[in-house]
Amino acid sequence: MELFVQQVIAGISTGSIYACVALAVVMIYVAIGHLNFAQGEMAMFSTFIAWQLITWGVPYWVAFFLTIAISFVGGVIIERVIFKPLDNAPILSHVVMFIALLTIITSAAGFIWDFSIKTFPSPFGSAPLFGSSLISAHQAGMMAVTLLLLLALFFFFRYTRVGLALRASADNPVSARLVGIRVSWMIALGWGLATAIGAVAGMLVAPVVFLEPNMMLGILVYGFAGAVLGGLSSPGGAVLGGFLVGVIENLAGTFIPVIGGELKLTIALCIIVLVLVLKPGGLFGRATIQRV
Amino acid sequence: MTKLLEVKGLHAGYGQTKVLHGIDFSIEQGSVTTLLGANGAGKTTTLRALCGMIRRSGDVLLNGEQINRKQTEDIVRVGVAHVPDGRGTFTRQTVEENLQLGAMTRGDKAAIAQDMELVFSYFPILKERRTQQAGLLSGGEQQMLAVGRALMLRPKLMLLDEPSFGLAPMITREIFEIFRELNRKEKVSMLVVEQNAQIALDLADQAYLLETGRIVFSGRADDIRDDENLRKAYLGY
C-alpha cells in the first residue's frame, strides 16, 4: 500500500510536466485546429535560451520571464514567416513543415550549444519538501507553476475579449472576420502563447531530465497523451489528463511486471490510441453537440 | 434623399468563374432595398463582394467613401454588418458570447451592454437562452441570433442573406416584422437578399432583380408588387 501511494505521488509529480506540455498542445490546437509536431523542439530551444541567459549571469527569474517573452515573439514570427504563406495549403503541407521545423531546430540547437548534456538549475531547489521523501521542492514548484498557468489561461479565455476572439476564430473563421476579428493575427497570437507555455514546460522539465537537444522527444508524446485524454480543446482537461497519464504510467511501470521501465512510453501511445477510438472528445473535452 | 451605398460596375467571381458581370445599384439612407433572383443568380456573391470576402473589381462607396479596396475586417469597422448565408453562428460559444462578438470592434462597454438589452428586447428568446451553447439553438433562433449579432455593431447598413431560409412561414413573418421595426426605430438601412420575393417586396422600398450576374430590373418595390406582368416575367408568381 505504501508503495502504491508513493507511486501515485511520484506519478502526479511527473504528471505535472506532462500537464504543462499538454497545456501548450491545447493552446496550439485551439488556435490552429491541429497539432504542432515541432512543439517539443521549440520548447527545448527556448530552454536553451534560458540556459544561455543564466550562464551569462542573468538571475533565474529574470531569465525565466525574458525567455517567455522571447519565445512568445519567436512563436509569432514562426507563424508569420513560415505558416501564414501556407494558409490555404492542405494539412499535409503543414505536417511536412512541422517535420522540417523540428529537424532544423534540433540541429540548430546542437550546432549552437552542442549535444552534450547540461544541467539546468531549479528555482525551487531539489531538497525534499518539508523533509518528507515523497516529493521534492522542485516537483511541488512544478505543480504550482502548472496550476497557476492553467488558472491564467482559464481567465484569459473566459474573461478577456482577446480570449473570446481567439475562441471565435477557431470556431468559425469566416464569421469571425465578419465581426471584424483579424483572424490571421489571432492564429499568430495562438502560436505565440503556445510557444511561451512550451518554454515554461521546458524550463520546468530541464532540471529533471537534463538539457540536451533531444530532451523533449519522449515528453511531447506524453503531453499529447495528456491533452488527448483530457480533451484537446479543454485546458483544464489537459492538465488533469497530464496528471493522469503520469500516474497511470508510474503504476503500470511498477505493478505490471512486463512493462517495467522500458515500455513506459508505449503506455502513452496506448492511451492516445484508446482515447481516440473509445472517446474521441477526451474525458473533459467540451461535448460540442452540433445540429446538422 | 442621399445615397448610403453606391455600387458601380461590380465584377466578382470565384477563381476562373465569373459570377457578377458589372452590376450597378444603390441604397438610399434609411431605406430597405431588396435584391431578388433565382438560385445561382449571384445574390450571395454580391453580398460577399461588398464585404470583400471574395475578389472583386468596380466601385463601392459608403457615404461617398470608397470601400472596395478595404479588407473584410475593415469594412465591418465602417459600419457594415453582414448576416451571412447559413447564419454564421459561433456554434461552440454561448448565445451571449455570440452577441458580444458582434460588438468586437467597439470599445464603449456601457453602450455595448445597453445594446445587448436592446437585442434581448427584440428577441426575448435569446435572453432565455443566453448561457446556452449557440449551436444548439433552432434554425429560427439562430437566425435571430445572427440578426442580433449584426445589431451589436450598431451598423449603418445591414446585409441580410436569405433571412427566411429554412424558417416556418410564421417565424419568417415575425422576423420580417422585426426588420421593419429595426429600420424605423433604429434607423438601420438594409439590403435584403431573398428567394421569398413576396415577403421581401412587402418590406422593401426599392428592389433590384438579378439574373445570372446582371441587374435586369430596378424600381420601387411597390411597383413590382402591383404589376402582375412584371411579377410573372421575373418572379414567376
Ligand SMILES: Nc1ncnc2c1ncn2[C@@H]1O[C@H](COP(=O)(O)OP(=O)(O)OP(=O)(O)O)[C@@H](O)[C@H]1O
Ligand atoms: N464558393 C464558390 N466557389 C465557386 N463557385 C461558387 C461559389 N459560390 C457560388 N458559386 C457559383 O456562383 C454562382 C452564384 O452563386 P450565388 O451563391 O451567388 O447564388 P445565389 O443567387 O445566392 O443563389 P441562392 O439563391 O441559391 O443562394 C453559382 O453559379 C454558383 O455555382
Ligand SMILES: [Mg+2]
Ligand atoms: Mg445565396
